[in-house]
Amino acid sequence: MNAGSGVYRARCLPVNAPDYMTGQAPLDVAPDLAERRCLIMKKLGKVCEVREYLSPHRQAGRRIGFVPTMGALHEGHRSLMRAARKGCEQVIVSIFVNPTQFGPGEDFQKYPRMLDADLAACQAEGVDAVFCPPVSEVYPAGSATIVTVKRLTEALCGAHRPGHFDGVTTVVTKLFNIVQPDAAYFGQKDAQQATVLRRMVTDLLWPIEIVVCPTVREPDGLALSSRNAYLSPAERRQALSLSAALFRARDEILAGQKDVAALVAAMRERIESAGPCGIDYVEIVDADELTPLATARGRCLVALAVRIGGTRLIDNVVVDAG
Numbered sequence: 001m002n003a004g005s006g007v008y009r010a011r012c013l014p015v016n017a018p019d020y021m022t023g024q025a026p027l028d029v030a031p032d033l034a035e036r037r038c039l040i041m042k043k044l045g046k047v048c049e050v051r052e053y054l055s056p057h058r059q060a061g062r063r064i065g066f067v068p069t070m071g072a073l074h075e076g077h078r079s080l081m082r083a084a085r086k087g088c089e090q091v092i093v094s095i096f097v098n099p100t101q102f103g104p105g106e107d108f109q110k111y112p113r114m115l116d117a118d119l120a121a122c123q124a125e126g127v128d129a130v131f132c133p134p135v136s137e138v139y140p141a142g143s144a145t146i147v148t149v150k151r152l153t154e155a156l157c158g159a160h161r162p163g164h165f166d167g168v169t170t171v172v173t174k175l176f177n178i179v180q181p182d183a184a185y186f187g188q189k190d191a192q193q194a195t196v197l198r199r200m201v202t203d204l205l206w207p208i209e210i211v212v213c214p215t216v217r218e219p220d221g222l223a224l225s226s227r228n229a230y231l232s233p234a235e236r237r238q239a240l241s242l243s244a245a246l247f248r249a250r251d252e253i254l255a256g257q258k259d260v261a262a263l264v265a266a267m268r269e270r271i272e273s274a275g276p277c278g279i280d281y282v283e284i285v286d287a288d289e290l291t292p293l294a295t296a297r298g299r300c301l302v303a304l305a306v307r308i309g310g311t312r313l314i315d316n317v318v319v320d321a322g
Helices: 047-059 075-087 115-124 164-179 188-203 226-230 233-254 260-273
Strands: 006-008 041-044 064-069 090-095 129-131 183-187 209-213 278-286 299-308 311-320
Touching (some): 041 047, 075 183, 090 115, 129 164, 188 311
Parallel strands (some): 064 090, 064 183, 183 209
Antiparallel strands (some): 299 311
16 A cells, blocks of 8 residues: 555565665564564554554553654664564554755755655564654644754754754654654664754653664665665765774774874865765764763764765764773
8 A cells, every 4th residue: 555544465575575775684583573574564644543553552551662764764774673673562663754854955855755665664574553644744734843952952963954953853752742652763873863862852751762773784884874875886985985984983992092183084084085075074072962072081972974976974983982
């Protein structure tokens, strides 16, 4: 089915059905997944349908896991679904390209939308229900409320994408209110987003566990991203300089280099020598507070955002500098 709500019926997929974007078999398949892949998955388009579907599960005391996405699902998203499947009795995924987190001139209109393939990926991972609403369901006419998390949103991506995190925190607040999950799953690649959302959940006293799962990478180190589809073959090869720079900085920190200015300079040189690009930032910050560091110490987030061609890519690693 391509539109509306109801039952998503798909063929029973083999346990190791490949990721439709990369062709790679998914990792860490749960033992009961073969059976779950043959089950019927609910496709929901309205807020009331989500609440009605989850109500009996909540009343029965079942743990509800939630994976918010914008679709164009890849192995990184699927790893979040598997983590939710392992930790929860009900798993719901949202597929919603959120207009309020895109700025003027960004890629909202061309962001990949492939709902049928995304639904098949969710069904293959044993997801119980998928919420894929229209914009009008999430932002009814007259919507005037914005959720803002201060301080943590001002650095890194927040400094280069004004209003982006207000869009993220507003839509995630709405989704959390709709789903009311026990746990929500996010990827480490979006480290600043995860930190901001953890702060928001703490501040608003929500009983929601924020679970951050490791970044999933291609065998050559490139972090998986829906936006990788924009890259030409030459741009993709150039993009490998990002993870290479991060891994080199991580190794140098672990070897005892603490001078952040020297580490950042070496990273920038490596990235710029790989080809034409636009660097939004290359920074080493406190992993929890996102404050800049002059000397690497404690848990450090080594993070970058770089534009290659017309594609903005982000990546990071966390390092314990001691």
